Amino acid sequence: MSGGLRRNTLPGFGLTMGLTLTWLSIIVLIPLAGLFLKTMELGPDQFWAILTSRRTLNALKISFGLAFCAALVNLVMGMIVVWALVRYRFPGRRLFDAIVDIPFALPTAVAGVALTSLFAQKGWLGAPLAELGIKVAFTPIGIFVAMVFIGIPFVVRTVQPVLLDLDSEIEEAAASLGANRWHIVSKVILPSLMPAVLTGFALAFARAVGEYGSVIFIAGNLPNVSEIAPLLIVIRLSEFRYADATAIAVVMLVAAFLIIFAVNRLQRWAQVRAPAQ
Numbered sequence: 001m002s003g004g005l006r007r008n009t010l011p012g013f014g015l016t017m018g019l020t021l022t023w024l025s026i027i028v029l030i031p032l033a034g035l036f037l038k039t040m041e042l043g044p045d046q047f048w049a050i051l052t053s054r055r056t057l058n059a060l061k062i063s064f065g066l067a068f069c070a071a072l073v074n075l076v077m078g079m080i081v082v083w084a085l086v087r088y089r090f091p092g093r094r095l096f097d098a099i100v101d102i103p104f105a106l107p108t109a110v111a112g113v114a115l116t117s118l119f120a121q122k123g124w125l126g127a128p129l130a131e132l133g134i135k136v137a138f139t140p141i142g143i144f145v146a147m148v149f150i151g152i153p154f155v156v157r158t159v160q161p162v163l164l165d166l167d168s169e170i171e172e173a174a175a176s177l178g179a180n181r182w183h184i185v186s187k188v189i190l191p192s193l194m195p196a197v198l199t200g201f202a203l204a205f206a207r208a209v210g211e212y213g214s215v216i217f218i219a220g221n222l223p224n225v226s227e228i229a230p231l232l233i234v235i236r237l238s239e240f241r242y243a244d245a246t247a248i249a250v251v252m253l254v255a256a257f258l259i260i261f262a263v264n265r266l267q268r269w270a271q272v273r274a275p276a277q
Contacts, residue, residue: 035253038246050247055223056232060248062140063229064255067208070147074204075197078155085156086163100157103150108213115146116218138220143228146214151204158200159193166192195267202263209256 039047050056084090085097103111119126119136126137136142170188190197212230220226229252236245 032253035246035249038243039250041243042247046243047247050244051251055227056229056248058224059227059229059232060251060255062143062227063209063252066140066144067147067205067211070144070151070208071201071205073148074151074155075201078152078200078204079159079197081152081156082159082163086160100153104153108150108211109217111149112146112214112217115142115149115214119145119218137218138222138226140219140226142218142220143215143226146218147208147211150211150214151208154203154207155197155200158203159196162193162196163189198263198267202260202267205263206256206260209252 042050081100085093085100116137117123119129119142121127121130121135121137123137126135129136134141136145166189210230212228212234215228216231219228219231221231229248233245233248236242236248
């Protein structure tokens with residue numbers, strides 16, 4: 001073409017990009033900007049006092065700490081579930097595959113009520129656990145259980161399509177060269193799955209940090225004991241302390257963004273090191 005310019009094979013880039021930026025600004029950027037602007041009504045001393053208060057620190061520690069632990073558990077158990085669903089054929093496999101999506105479709109309040117009834121001291125699981133001296137409902141353990149429940153689909157559904165597309169001939173070639181099962185898993189399969197695994201972990205963690213509906217029913221919501229940060233934000237809003245609520249929300253937003261950013265960097269590193277399929 002004249003002038004050395006090449007036209008894009010897909011027309012309409014300017015229009016679609018403009019609509020994309022406009023929509024993302026309305027849905028994401030403007031609300032987040034409003035969050036930061038509201039927080040700026042606080043002075044530095046007020047902002048620091050809110051964040052360093054005992055109740056806020058404990059709520060943040062419970063939310064982020066338990067969310068991280070729940071994401072780790074979902075990472076391990078989700079990999080086992082994915083492996084069973086993809087690599088084996090057994091009666092009821094399609095049913096179990098559908099069950100994985102229940103936390104996606106189930107309203108969070110319904111999930112919270114169900115878990116509370118199940119793990120209450122007279123519940124089906126709570127009663128035998130109580131005899132062993134383990135109390136789940138209305139404790140931080142209940143928060144952890146709820147976070148595991150709502151996070152497991154993110155790991156399974158992120159890793160499953162990648163494992164399905166993984167060429168089994170690579171594993172057969174490694175076995176023919178004398179590699180044992182452990183080496184095949186650790187040197188062939190896991191490097192190929194690592195980007196998806198890290199993505200599933202990040203999604204499960206982010207969902208657990210911001211979870212509210214299913215957690216408050218089973219948490220007990222005792223300040224400094226079993227109170228999550230999203231609940232503290234709601235409490236501050238009900239007290240008309242909007243700047244206090246946005247201050248906590250900003251900290252959660254920044255912390256979650258930094259953690260997800262770090263995970264994404266690890267994901268990119270894993271993609272570079274992953275063997276070509």
